[in-house]
Amino acid sequence: MIEIVDIWKSFSRKKILCGVNLSISDGEIMVIIGGSGAGKTVLLKHIIGLLKPDRGQIFINSISLSTAATSHLEKIRKQFGMVFQSSALLNSLTVWENVALPLIEHTNMSTEEIGKLVSEKLNLVQLHGIEREMPANLSGGMKKRIAVARAIIRNPAIILYDEPTSGLDPVTGHSIENLIVDLKRNLNVTSVIVTHDIEGACRMADRIAMLLHGEIVEVGTPSETRKSSNPAIRQFLQYEK
Amino acid sequence: MNSRATSFLGRTGTGILNGFAGAGGTICLLGKGIYWCKASIPNRSKIVHQMDVAGVGSLPVVSLVAIFSGMVLSLQTGIELSHFHIEEMVGSIVSVSMFREMGPVISAIIVAGRVGAAMAAELGTMRVSEEIDALETMSINPVRFLIMPRLAALVLMLPVLTVFGILIGIFGGAVIAKNIMNVDYQVFLQNGIDFLHYKDIFSGMTKSVVFAFLIAGISCYQGMNAAGGAEGVGKATIRAVVLSFLFVLIFDYFLTRFFY
Numbered sequence: 001m002i003e004i005v006d007i008w009k010s011f012s013r014k015k016i017l018c019g020v021n022l023s024i025s026d027g028e029i030m031v032i033i034g035g036s037g038a039g040k041t042v043l044l045k046h047i048i049g050l051l052k053p054d055r056g057q058i059f060i061n062s063i064s065l066s067t068a069a070t071s072h073l074e075k076i077r078k079q080f081g082m083v084f085q086s087s088a089l090l091n092s093l094t095v096w097e098n099v100a101l102p103l104i105e106h107t108n109m110s111t112e113e114i115g116k117l118v119s120e121k122l123n124l125v126q127l128h129g130i131e132r133e134m135p136a137n138l139s140g141g142m143k144k145r146i147a148v149a150r151a152i153i154r155n156p157a158i159i160l161y162d163e164p165t166s167g168l169d170p171v172t173g174h175s176i177e178n179l180i181v182d183l184k185r186n187l188n189v190t191s192v193i194v195t196h197d198i199e200g201a202c203r204m205a206d207r208i209a210m211l212l213h214g215e216i217v218e219v220g221t222p223s224e225t226r227k228s229s230n231p232a233i234r235q236f237l238q239y240e241k
Numbered sequence: 242m243n244s245r246a247t248s249f250l251g252r253t254g255t256g257i258l259n260g261f262a263g264a265g266g267t268i269c270l271l272g273k274g275i276y277w278c279k280a281s282i283p284n285r286s287k288i289v290h291q292m293d294v295a296g297v298g299s300l301p302v303v304s305l306v307a308i309f310s311g312m313v314l315s316l317q318t319g320i321e322l323s324h325f326h327i328e329e330m331v332g333s334i335v336s337v338s339m340f341r342e343m344g345p346v347i348s349a350i351i352v353a354g355r356v357g358a359a360m361a362a363e364l365g366t367m368r369v370s371e372e373i374d375a376l377e378t379m380s381i382n383p384v385r386f387l388i389m390p391r392l393a394a395l396v397l398m399l400p401v402l403t404v405f406g407i408l409i410g411i412f413g414g415a416v417i418a419k420n421i422m423n424v425d426y427q428v429f430l431q432n433g434i435d436f437l438h439y440k441d442i443f444s445g446m447t448k449s450v451v452f453a454f455l456i457a458g459i460s461c462y463q464g465m466n467a468a469g470g471a472e473g474v475g476k477a478t479i480r481a482v483v484l485s486f487l488f489v490l491i492f493d494y495f496l497t498r499f500f501y
Contacts, residue, residue, distance in 0.1 A: 050374050074380040081378075088375035090367075102379045105386075150379075160378075 001026055002047060002158065002190070007056035009042055016042050017053070018214035026157075027188040029180065031201040033236065034211035040194040041085060043211065044160050047192060048080050049073050060158075078106065081151030085162040087143035089135040089150070095122075096131035099150045106154070121149040126175060140167040148176060152183065159183065161193040165200055177204050198236045202226065210236075263462070270388060270465065271458040277382070277389040287390035288397075295356045295391075296398030302351050303406045310343055311335060311410030315417040319424070328422040329432060335414035336433030340441045344407035346493055349452035352399055353485035357460035360391055361481035364464025365474035373465070383465070392457040399453035400446055407445070444500040451492055456485045 002024040009017040016039040024030045034040050045051040046058055049065045058065045060076055068076060089098045099118045103109055109117075122128065125145035135143055144167060151159055161180070165173035181204055183189040195201055201208050202222035209219045212232050218225070225233060281288060319331040364387060367373050373383050411433060418424035460481040467477035 045374070048378050050377060074382070077378060077380040082375070084371050084375060086371050088371040090372050090375070091370075101381070105379070105381050 001059075001061055002192070003057075003059040003062075004043070004047070005057045005059070007043070007046055007053045007058065009039070009046065009051065009053050015214055017046075019056070020211070020214070020216055022209055022216050022219070024190060024192060026190055027184055029184050029191045029193065029204050029206045031193045031195060031205035031208045032211055032216075033196060033198055033201055033208060035196065038211045039214055040196075040211055041162050044082075044162055044192065044194050048077060048082055048160055078154070079157045081154065081156040081159040083144070083147045083151045083159070083161045083164050085166070087135075087140070087147040089143055089146055091135050093135075094131065095127075095133050095135065095138070095146055098135065098146060099153055101150070102154050117153060118149075121153050122146075124152070124179060125149045126172065141169065141172055144168060145172065145176070148179070155187060156189070158190045158192070161191065161195075163195055164193060165195070165197060173200065180204055196236075198225075198233075266466065267458045267462040270384070270462045271392070271454060273384045274388045274392040274457070274461070277385040278393055280385050280389065281393055284385070284390055287386075288393045291390045291394030292398050294359070295352065295394050296402060299348075299352055299355055299398075299402055300405065302355060303348055303402050304409050306347055306351055307339075307344070307406035307410040308413035310347055311339060311413030312417045314338055314343065314410070315414035316421065319418055319422040323422060328418070329424050329428050331418045331422065331424055332415070332429035332432035333436035335418075335429075336411050336437050337441055339407045339410045339414075340437060340445045342445075342493075342497070344403050344410060345445050345448040345452060346489065347410075348399060348403040348406045348449065349456065349489045350486060352395070352402065352453075353456045353460075353489060354482055356395065357456045357485045358478050358482050360457070360460040361464040361467070361478045362474055364461060365467030365477040368465060368467045369470055369474060388457075388461045388465075391461060392454070395457040396450060396453040399456075400449045403445065403449040440500065444496065447500075448493060448496050451496060452489050455488050455492060459484045459488065 004020055004022040007017050007020040008015075020043060022030075032040050032043065042051060046053055049058075049068070052066065060079070063072075063076060065073065065076065090101070093101065096115075096118055097104075099121060100114045103114045103117065118131065122131070125148050127142065127145055127149070130138065130142070135146070138146070144164070148164065159180075164180070165176050168176065177200055180191050180193065184191060191204075193201070193204065202225065205222050207219055207221055208225045209216050210225075210230065210233055211217075218228060218230050218233060220228065226237065228234065315331055315335050318334045319328050322328045322330055322334075364373075367387070373387070376383050376386055415426055415429045418429050419426055463477040463481040463484070467473045469476075
């Protein structure tokens with residue numbers, strides 16, 4: 001369970017988050033939508049403790065991230081996987097090493113066992129035979145899929161996705177959406193997805209939260225979102241068509 | 242107080258505060274890096290890779306600069322000594338200067354320019370492209386994974402480079418002494434050994450270890466705190482090189498005062 005309680009954040013006096021409150025249940029797919037610069041990524045980075053709020057608290061299974069010591073924070077983060085908007089693959093490592101890194105660092109598994117898992121996860125994101133490639137030689141879409149494979153390699157309980165389908169062709173984008181839904185269905189993974197693709201959000205989400213001017217202005221199921229009278233959501237839906 | 246004066250005071254105050262924050266941050270990062278040396282055995286492959294980059298990669302430049310420094314030192318002092326007909330003493334001046342001062346400083350300056358800049362640029366790029374954030378989300382401590390191998394490699398390799406630079410520099414000096422001032426190799430070496438004390442060797446080696454900590458600490462801190470895309474990485478790299486040069490020379494003075 002993720003509880004976001006009255007989070008405030010400013011950068012150089014510019015207010016980004018102004019009292020965000022949101023509760024995400026176990027196994028839920030929560031999609032946070034909002035315009036560019038609305039603070040979606042900032043909110044996501046707060047959830048995993050990469051940023052500390054100026055005010056407010058975030059609780060992961062009733063444990064506050066704000067008061068957790070660094071060593072405890074590292075333990076909490078082991079429950080997480082995160083897909084960055086820029087993919088954030090380590091450019092000095094091969095694809096195989098990138099995907100295997102969490103296992104190499106945190107488990108005593110043999111190279112063969114790790115290799116098997118890496119192949120399995122790369123197959124899930126429809127990538128084969130690129131294990132020895134360096135990230136610099138790959139397209140943006142391929143990097144995004146490798147980032148997804150890396151995020152799910154340890155079967156985390158919570159996965160955060162920052163624009164998981166942006167830069168992907170529609171077929172691959174749909175396959176990633178299906179993968180997110182399958183992870184919830186099969187492994188009860190909690191997913192928090194940040195996007196401005198409202199159609200994709202409606203396909204994946206259990207609930208959709210709209211972030212506007214640093215606040216969550218509406219939370220509802222996809223059908224409730226489609227029927228929303230909120231002008232910002234109506235505008236999103238209008239331009240999506 | 243007019244607005245220009247206020248603005249000047251504000252900028253000065255911010256500069257001083259940033260300076261203290263940077264110094265504190267660098268010391269903290271160094272402390273964490275030293276702490277994580279406890280994990281050096283499982284991370285030995287990363288350390289060896291960094292030793293290759295920092296040490297083996299710097300060898301040709303250090304050799305070239307050291308040999309010419311030794312040659313210039315021998316030539317300049319030899320010419321002056323020949324006025325007093327004591328040019329055979331050139332060996333003692335070259336070897337003592339190389340051990341005490343020139344070897345450690347020349348190697349540190351080259352490593353700061355070559356390796357420190359690379360560290361700052363590499364870590365800065367990783368910071369702005371969210372690679373360091375990605376490590377944190379995977380519960381991988383960036384200090385253990387990135388800083389400790391660089392720090393350990395530099396602390397191990399800079400003294401080795403320094404010894405190598407000193408020996409090459411003395412060799413260059415001996416060649417010039419023989420060919421221009423007609424000082425025999427044996428006389429040059431004998432004078433060099435006779436006037437050299439253990440303290441000179443110890444102070445030179447201590448300097449090179451301190452310089453390694455300084456260069457690694459400053460460069461890694463600047464890289465880890467880069468912000469603002471490619472321009473930010475460029476600025477962090479410049480700061481890393483300039484501050485490393487500056488602090489190598491400042492610490493060189495105080496260490497010399499301490500030893501002599």
